[in-house]
Amino acid sequence: MFLTRVTKFFLHEMAPSEGSSPACDLLETWIELETTVHGSPDAQTGYILDISQIDRAVFETVAPMLAASSAQHRSIFHTLPTAANALAHSLESEKHIRLHSIALDLSPTKRIQCLLTETRPHSPLCTPMPQPTIEITASYEFAASHRLHCADRSDEENRRIFGKCNNPNGHGHNYRIEVRCAVPMGSTGAFDAVDAAVENEIMRRFDHRHLNLDCPEFAKLNPSVENIAKICFEYLEAALANAGLQARCVRVHETPKTSAIYPATQF
Numbered sequence: 001m002f003l004t005r006v007t008k009f010f011l012h013e014m015a016p017s018e019g020s021s022p023a024c025d026l027l028e029t030w031i032e033l034e035t036t037v038h039g040s041p042d043a044q045t046g047y048i049l050d051i052s053q054i055d056r057a058v059f060e061t062v063a064p065m066l067a068a069s070s071a072q073h074r075s076i077f078h079t080l081p082t083a084a085n086a087l088a089h090s091l092e093s094e095k096h097i098r099l100h101s102i103a104l105d106l107s108p109t110k111r112i113q114c115l116l117t118e119t120r121p122h123s124p125l126c127t128p129m130p131q132p133t134i135e136i137t138a139s140y141e142f143a144a145s146h147r148l149h150c151a152d153r154s155d156e157e158n159r160r161i162f163g164k165c166n167n168p169n170g171h172g173h174n175y176r177i178e179v180r181c182a183v184p185m186g187s188t189g190a191f192d193a194v195d196a197a198v199e200n201e202i203m204r205r206f207d208h209r210h211l212n213l214d215c216p217e218f219a220k221l222n223p224s225v226e227n228i229a230k231i232c233f234e235y236l237e238a239a240l241a242n243a244g245l246q247a248r249c250v251r252v253h254e255t256p257k258t259s260a261i262y263p264a265t266q267f
């Protein structure tokens with residue numbers, strides 16, 4: 001089971017940096033660090049871990065490292081794996097838990113996460129060492145119209161299946177797309193690469209278009225949110241691979257209440 005705790009602290013040691021993007025330096029601000037640990041609840045307390053232990057460990061390890069990193073203008077891409085390892089070392093004196101990840105929002109649309117995945121030991125004598133991996137999630141919006149319709153079914157059946165979404169002249173949505181990908185260690189330009197891939201592969205194709213009429217991808221494929229997510233992932237996967245990034249998944253929100261994630265993965 002996972003337990004997630006958000007710990008809030010202020011980065012007060014940072015000197016402001018000019019012209020830095022959120023991908024490079026943390027701005028002087030409150031940080032909300034999300035810590036996720038893996039373990040089993042204690043039979044009596046029902047706790048995996050006392051959340052005050054997580055807060056204390058974050059204050060003592062991650063907060064000073066992020067403050068120093070920010071003051072020295074070091075990239076968060078370099079600092080987060082080191083901070084995750086230090087936090088894991090601090091928390092895992094509790095033998096029954098394992099640090100799964102730490103994550104923070106660099107802006108309202110950009111999130112960075114460091115996951116600790118346990119690797120197989122080289123020999124039976126070695127204990128497995130957790131290896132940090134970085135994943136980022138960036139979100140964007142585009143506006144498009146569409147019509148859900150199956151040509152081989154009657155008008156009445158189409159209205160029954162799709163309701164208002166079968167309106168003959170279509171209707172519009174403000175779609176929000178979240179792109180999640182793995183970043184090689186040492187890389188720092190990943191957000192710029194995702195921005196460029198989304199601009200080239202998604203915005204140019206679908207933004208302010210009628211998906212059925214303007215986009216060949218949906219000439220014969222119903223532009224449901226499920227199909228939009230799959231098509232977006234397939235375009236982005238190739239473009240991100242060219243930039244050295246591994247696409248994990250794409251989540252497309254058609255409305256605040258409805259979204260699709262492709263491929264099926266923990267988001």
Ligand SMILES: [Zn+2]
Nearest residue numbers: 146165171173
């Ligand atoms: Zn719709």
